[in-house]
Amino acid sequence: MEKIKKIFQAFKNFKISQTVSSDLQCPDCKINLLEDSGYLSLGICSACGHKDTLSAKQWINLIFDQNSFDEKFLNIDSPDPLHFNDSKSYKQRIKQAKDSTGERSAVTTGYGHIKGIKVVAAIFDFKFLGGSMGYAVGEKITAAIDKAIVKKLPVLVITCSGGARMQEGTLALAQMIKTTNAINNLHDAHLPLIGILANPTTGGVFASFANQADILIAEKEALIGFAGPRVRAVNDTEQDRVLSEEILARGLIDNIIPRNELRHYLERVLGLIIANEIKVSAPQASINSMHTHKVSSGWESVTTSRASDRPSAKDYIDQIFSDFIELKGDRNGLEDDVLIGGFAKLALKNVMIIAQDRNGGQTEITKGRVSASGYRKAVRLIKIANTLKLPIICFVDTPGANDSIENERIGLAKSISDTIAELSNAQVETISIILGEGGSGGAIALCCTDRVFMQENSFLAITSPEGAAAILYRDKKHAEDVANALGVTALEHENIGFVDEIIPEPENHSVKTLKEASRFIYDALTETIISLQNQNQKSRLVAREKKWNDLGKNTKFSGKIQRLLLGITRKIKI
Numbered sequence: 323m324e325k326i327k328k329i330f331q332a333f334k335n336f337k338i339s340q341t342v343s344s345d346l347q348c349p350d351c352k353i354n355l356l357e358d359s360g361y362l363s364l365g366i367c368s369a370c371g372h373k374d375t376l377s378a379k380q381w382i383n384l385i386f387d388q389n390s391f392d393e394k395f396l397n398i399d400s401p402d403p404l405h406f407n408d409s410k411s412y413k414q415r416i417k418q419a420k421d422s423t424g425e426r427s428a429v430t431t432g433y434g435h436i437k438g439i440k441v442v443a444a445i446f447d448f449k450f451l452g453g454s455m456g457y458a459v460g461e462k463i464t465a466a467i468d469k470a471i472v473k474k475l476p477v478l479v480i481t482c483s484g485g486a487r488m489q490e491g492t493l494a495l496a497q498m499i500k501t502t503n504a505i506n507n508l509h510d511a512h513l514p515l516i517g518i519l520a521n522p523t524t525g526g527v528f529a530s531f532a533n534q535a536d537i538l539i540a541e542k543e544a545l546i547g548f549a550g551p552r553v554r555a556v557n558d559t560e561q562d563r564v565l566s567e568e569i570l571a572r573g574l575i576d577n578i579i580p581r582n583e584l585r586h587y588l589e590r591v592l593g594l595i596i597a598n599e600i601k602v603s604a605p606q607a608s609i610n611s612m613h614t615h616k617v618s619s620g621w622e623s624v625t626t627s628r629a630s631d632r633p634s635a636k637d638y639i640d641q642i643f644s645d646f647i648e649l650k651g652d653r654n655g656l657e658d659d660v661l662i663g664g665f666a667k668l669a670l671k672n673v674m675i676i677a678q679d680r681n682g683g684q685t686e687i688t689k690g691r692v693s694a695s696g697y698r699k700a701v702r703l704i705k706i707a708n709t710l711k712l713p714i715i716c717f718v719d720t721p722g723a724n725d726s727i728e729n730e731r732i733g734l735a736k737s738i739s740d741t742i743a744e745l746s747n748a749q750v751e752t753i754s755i756i757l758g759e760g761g762s763g764g765a766i767a768l769c770c771t772d773r774v775f776m777q778e779n780s781f782l783a784i785t786s787p788e789g790a791a792a793i794l795y796r797d798k799k800h801a802e803d804v805a806n807a808l809g810v811t812a813l814e815h816e817n818i819g820f821v822d823e824i825i826p827e828p829e830n831h832s833v834k835t836l837k838e839a840s841r842f843i844y845d846a847l848t849e850t851i852i853s854l855q856n857q858n859q860k861s862r863l864v865a866r867e868k869k870w871n872d873l874g875k876n877t878k879f880s881g882k883i884q885r886l887l888l889g890i891t892r893k894i895k896i
């Protein structure tokens with residue numbers, strides 16, 4: 323009895339799981355969990371890592387500021403539409419669940435603060451009839467989301483559920499539609515859903531609102547899926563189970579975060595996705611200096627862009643943005659580490675980054691080449707940015723798309739086309755910067771933006787100079803001549819109106835001059851985002867389309883030699 327009291331004291335108003343409350347020993351390594359501070363705070367055995375499923379109250383204590391959680395919608399109760407009876411009646415089972423958990427339903431809903439940021443939350447309790455979703459759960463989640471829309475608050479869901487509640491039949495199944503509709507409304511109101519998948523999350527909860535989260539993370543080694551191991555109709559063995567580590571590798575979630583890091587992680591996410599409310603006037607250039615762009619030949623640009631010590635998009639992201647939370651996966655079964663992206667903070671602004679990483683890719687041949695999955699991820703991120711009203715910044719640096727047969731078979735061209743369609747249609751401010759190689763359609767997919775910048779020595783080519791030489795001369799040795807003839811340099815792209823601004827580079831630019839180069843990009847981005855945000859949205863979108871429609875209409879195309887002699891002096895703030 324003394325031990326039980328001690329547990330209750332340690333957990334305040336927590337209820338701990340049956341496995342532990344019966345013998346107080348870790349079921350795996352048998353240590354006394356009462357003397358384990360790690361277990362008492364996180365529900366994880368410090369000795370062997372055994373993890374208990376947390377109750378809703380334990381989650382609230384773990385995530386929210388002390389005493390900040392205000393429970394709402396307590397009076398929504400479960401109906402018994404089928405008068406269901408097995409060995410016990412459904413009513414009896416509900417009563418038992420209420421008595422044993424101290425909860426009124428399988429989900430607790432309300433408002434809470436995470437490091438001072440107010441959110442609406444819905445937290446599942448697996449000990450209440452397996453966290454199953456019946457009418458009351460669906461209704462409470464929907465009511466909470468409706469409140470979030472009225473109050474303009476982000477929503478956090480922590481799921482731990484076996485799925486829809488059998489005892490309510492189709493009424494329970496229909497909650498999948500109701501809750502998903504509620505998330506559609508949340509997104510229409512430009513508000514975010516953050517999802518945490520606790521162990522286990524399966525069935526109708528995972529297959530409805532949970533999977534509509536803008537950022538979806540899971541616990542370590544959590545069982546996640548549609549069908550639980552006991553009910554799977556196909557390949558039905560108890561050993562066939564999918565854990566969070568596998569679904570992360572397959573692009574179905576964004577990350578796995580340990581319990582002890584969750585609160586800090588959520589604070590960062592919330593800081594990066596809440597609306598950009600602060601209005602800033604366009605900065606006055608305080609220090610102007612003249613920068614004369616170096617006139618390079620096409621081939622010089624190609625070789626400089628390809629230099630192995632040239633900084634990658636990842637290097638610039640670390641240098642330019644004050645925080646970056648990566649989003650992973652195409653939500654279609656694959657993750658491509660060449661296309662990286664996520665939420666980031668640029669000065670005072672929250673933005674979405676979509677970048678091609680020259681060092682990403684599994685082999686030397688696929689290095690820097692974005693796959694169909696990568697472009698699908700890009701489309702996903704563009705949609706999230708649109709929903710959350712985050713300006714999009716694209717970094718272009720690829721020798722070309724990953725055109726392996728395997729990628730052809732899974733729709734590479736379709737994924738590039740979809741990226742162009744989605745980015746061209748994005749309502750938010752969009753900027754792209756070509757950092758190094760701009761290889762063909764794989765690069766263009768991320769260039770259809772309000773503003774396009776090119777670093778001084780980067781290049782953009784309709785196809786690789788070697789590829790063009792092979793087609794035209796059947797000989798790759800002519801690559802240099804072809805590069806000089808194809809109009810690939812930054813200056814040539816500025817002259818035809820493709821590029822709005824050339825961004826200077828330090829002399830002999832490499833990773834050693836990353837800081838200086840980043841400053842040029844930072845200035846260009848901060849000034850441009852503010853000036854785009856101060857424009858009327860409709861006229862900005864009209865101007866974006868007009869730019870691409872009019873490209874080439876009024877350009878006086880000069881000869882190659884003349885173009886190369888066009889060293890122009892421009893004013894650039896540094």
Ligand SMILES: [Zn+2]
Nearest residue numbers: 348351367370
């Ligand atoms: Zn243990």
